[in-house]
Amino acid sequence: MEDFVTALTPLDKRWLTEAVRLREEHAGPLEDQEANRRARQQGGELATRVETRALLLADRDGMTTALRHWKQGARLALLALLLMAVLSGAGLALAALGDGQRPVNVFWALGSLLGLNLLMLLGWAAGFMLSGEQGAVLGRFWLWLSERFARDAKAAQLAPALLVLLQRQRLNRWVLGLLVNSLWLVAMLSAMGVMLALLATRRYGFVWETTLLAADPFISLTQALGVLPGLLGFAVPDPAMVRASGDTLPALALTRQAWASWLLGVVLVFGLLPRLLLAGLCLWRWRQGRSRLALDLNLPGYASLREALMPHSERMGVQDDAPESLPAFTAGQMPGDGSGGLLVGLELDDQRPWPPALPAGVTDAGVLDSRESRNHLLEQLGRFPPARLAIACDPSRSPDRGSLALLAELARTAGSTRVWLLPATPGLTVDAQRLGDWHEALDRLGLHHGETPPLTWLELGHD
Structure with missing residues (x-):
């Protein structure tokens, strides 16, 4: 009953789409990589994809x-x-x-x-x-x-x-x-x-x-x-x-x-x-x-989205300048059931041997060290979501804004997610203050984290 009362009408959806366009005109482009990717996955005409993108951004930003x-x-x-x-x-x-x-x-x-x-x-x-x-x-x-x-x-x-x-x-x-x-x-x-x-x-x-x-x-x-x-x-x-x-x-x-x-x-x-x-x-x-209300796709705010939402080929490199401020990230989890376990490393250096020995039923997704590798993995997870996802992070690096946004986005593609904070490489130690920053950031995201390998959990679903 609550969903029926609060469900968005077609007018509400177009209304929010216009509100997002006006907001971007006044405050600059929003961080929309995940929204664009999900809009492309859902398909449809350009108007449908523009509306899907806007609704995802509006829901994320509280609009x-x-x-x-x-x-x-x-x-x-x-x-x-x-x-x-x-x-x-x-x-x-x-x-x-x-x-x-x-x-x-x-x-x-x-x-x-x-x-x-x-x-x-x-x-x-x-x-x-x-x-x-x-x-x-x-x-x-x-x-x-x-x-x-x-x-x-x-x-x-x-x-x-x-x-x-x-x-x-x-x-x-x-x-x-x-x-x-x-x-x-x-x-x-x-x-x-x-x-x-x-x-x-x-x-x-x-x-x-x-x-x-x-x-x-x-x-x-x-x-x-x-x-x-x-x-x-x-x-x-x-x-x-x-x-x-x-x-x-x-x-x-x-x-x-x-x-x-x-x-x-x-x-x-x-x-x-x-x-x-x-x-x-x-x-x-x-x-x-x-009943005849429709978006004017000739407006600059919509026309500029055509290549991002209906690309002939994927663009490389930086597309937009970084906005002055970004919304808070939330991790959550994917509704429904996935299958299997998946291990992925986030920006790991060459001094660390990878991957570790994995049990049967656990797949190695490699190391995400470029924009292309991130987008490719997100596209794959959007089509084939895993039941369990473990993300290995190097705690000697700072938990910057981009890394936390990626962790939240990866977590939303899996049934359950854990973050593995790797031990220091031989001859080095992990700074306690930086490790505390990781703990605080992951707690804010609501992600389970630990310093022991979650391989048993990946294989069986429990420890």
Whole structure:
């Protein structure tokens, strides 16, 4: 159940891919040798390999977890906006009807309930037609609030990546339109609910007042606004009722009920239904466009990956400059079952005889002393993972960053891994401080290590 809830959707995968691209544009290329190798092994078109590489890097560097935190923050931000919409709608209804101690001016009440809504609706429509940036202020506020709730520094590129991804299919206008119209729909529903509660529990009188105009314009306006609500079954005051409401406060219950029904019907037809229809339209267009979202492989950040992910031949030598900082390495182990035992040496000098006498069933993978030998072994282990892997290291060398990264990468290709810290060559001694550095580094990686040959473990799986 947890995997179902936290599983990445196709939109999440493209979103993370864009976030990784933006991160590399701002901070420089990431250490991606293992990710590129695994993406090549999984195969597929260039877009598939680019996405696989990005997901591996995002998972390694904590961006996948940051995405989940960001989405949780976005949900909290949306709940906060929905609460604001509910309170705003209730406030509009209370301001329009009052406490029942004084008669309600129907046209002032109608302006309070629909005026701001209609003005914002016209502004949204104008922005939609002219630039497609409708709802930008509310949308940016929602994104800002989402980041505040997420409180994850690794989510810095997520919001820009989402906007860049959606703009390619012009989906930003539809998703922001869905947000804006849904919030106004909730506000109108809240206003309607509070109005029904007030009209059901209090006695309101309705009037209209004017100093300059005659009664006929108000009668015509009332009848015109009541046409569509009347088709839905709402009552509409007749001309006599309208005229009487302009002279005095009518005491007839029938007149009060007609005005209340007319007011509810006008708010429903001109306030709630347009927002409902527009929200439905935006949701439909959003779902249509979401299925067509794709990566733009012509962008420089993706085009530069073509040779690394779909090479005609393997490149030699240094490909990229070293980044200023690298993520922490984690070893882990390969899920599933491998077979046999494998012994490999890491950067051993010629003074050390190699390989030692090996028991049956244990294979010697040689000594890794070049980039080509490392890549070749990793490719082989990716296809034929061993059940047990022992890595022999010379503790007289310092445990540098590259060696630790390789140890972690090798460990992820085997069912179980041990590191063999070799004894010093004849005539030399191992520095205690350096040996302690090895122990500390291997403990951080979570790798089992020792100074005795793990040959019995390689052969039998136990000591």
